[in-house]
Amino acid sequence: MKKRAGWLAFGCLMFLPFTPLKAMEVISDSTASSLSPGWYLGTGLGVNAPVQNWNPDFLLGGGGNLFLGYRFNPFLWLQLSVNPWFYTGGGLSVVDLRVSPELHLANPLPGWAPYILVGPAYDFQSDSPSGYTTSSVAAVVGLGFQFDFHPGEHAFIEGRYDFLIYNNLTQQDVPVLVGLSEDL
Numbered sequence: 001m002k003k004r005a006g007w008l009a010f011g012c013l014m015f016l017p018f019t020p021l022k023a024m025e026v027i028s029d030s031t032a033s034s035l036s037p038g039w040y041l042g043t044g045l046g047v048n049a050p051v052q053n054w055n056p057d058f059l060l061g062g063g064g065n066l067f068l069g070y071r072f073n074p075f076l077w078l079q080l081s082v083n084p085w086f087y088t089g090g091g092l093s094v095v096d097l098r099v100s101p102e103l104h105l106a107n108p109l110p111g112w113a114p115y116i117l118v119g120p121a122y123d124f125q126s127d128s129p130s131g132y133t134t135s136s137v138a139a140v141v142g143l144g145f146q147f148d149f150h151p152g153e154h155a156f157i158e159g160r161y162d163f164l165i166y167n168n169l170t171q172q173d174v175p176v177l178v179g180l181s182e183d184l
Contacts, residue, residue, distance in 0.1 A: 034151040035074035035108050036183070042067050044156065044179020048085050052172040057089030061096070065177050069104070074113070077104035083175070093128040098162065100140050117142045123164050138164040152183035 048061035063086055069079030083098040100121035106113040121138035144158025157178050164171040 034148050035071060035106070035113060037071050037073055039184040040069050040071060040077075040154075040181050041184055042069075042154075042156075042179055042181025044158075044177035046175055046177035046179075048087075048173050048175040050087070050171070050173045053169050054087075054171060054173065055090070055092060055094075057092060058087040058094065059089065061085045061087040061094075061173070061175075063096075063175070065175075065179065067181075069181075071183075074108040075106050077106065077115075078102070079104055079117075085175070091129075095126045095128070097124045098122070098138060098140075100138070102140065104144075106146070111148050113146045113148075115144050115146065117144065117158070117160070121162070123162075134166070136164050136166045138162055146181075154181045154183075155179070156181065 042065075044065040046062075046064060048063060050058050050061065063084050065081050065083050067079050067081040069077050071077045079102045081098075081100050081102055083100070085096040085098070087094045087096065098121050100119045102117045102119035104115045104117045106115040118141045119139070121140050122135065123138045124133070124135045126133045140160055140162050142158050142160035144156055146154050146156045148154055155178075158176070160175045160177070162173050162175065164173075
């Protein structure tokens with residue numbers, strides 16, 4: 001089962017570069033200049049595939065991303081993300097909350113901007129019904145695409161790779177998110 005979840009995560013990440021970008025350009029009416037400096041706010045929903053050292057009953061998790069960011073220019077963004085995730089299976093449940101400051105490096109093109117993201121993170125986990133809680137440092141890297149609907153209104157799809165570092169083990173997972181953001 002663990003291998004199947006790993007292949008699912010790998011497949012999701014491999015799908016991202018082949019997103020139908022030309023189709024999104026058709027519905028876009030803005031240009032790269034719409035990525036002006038300033039604050040933005042957004043949210044996304046998605047699935048998360050545990051890859052290494054997770055309970056084998058947890059094949060997929062559901063959750064999302066809430067974020068606030070500042071765009072220094074069209075190429076460089078700094079974002080604070082809060083990612084709540086929920087896993088369940090085999091009579092067990094885990095609530096997993098990640099907080100990460102992220103650096104986004106973009107290559108804006110008319111109507112869309114591919115980007116990479118990287119940053120440190122901190123992870124909090126709470127198991128049910130045991131009540132066991134733990135936390136750890138983590139790291140996140142990812143690849144995403146932002147599409148402009150109008151100046152200041154954007155949609156995105158991104159894949160992340162999370163690496164959680166505990167005292168005696170590491171955990172890895174691959175979230176894939178789709179969402180919206182708005183310039184403030």
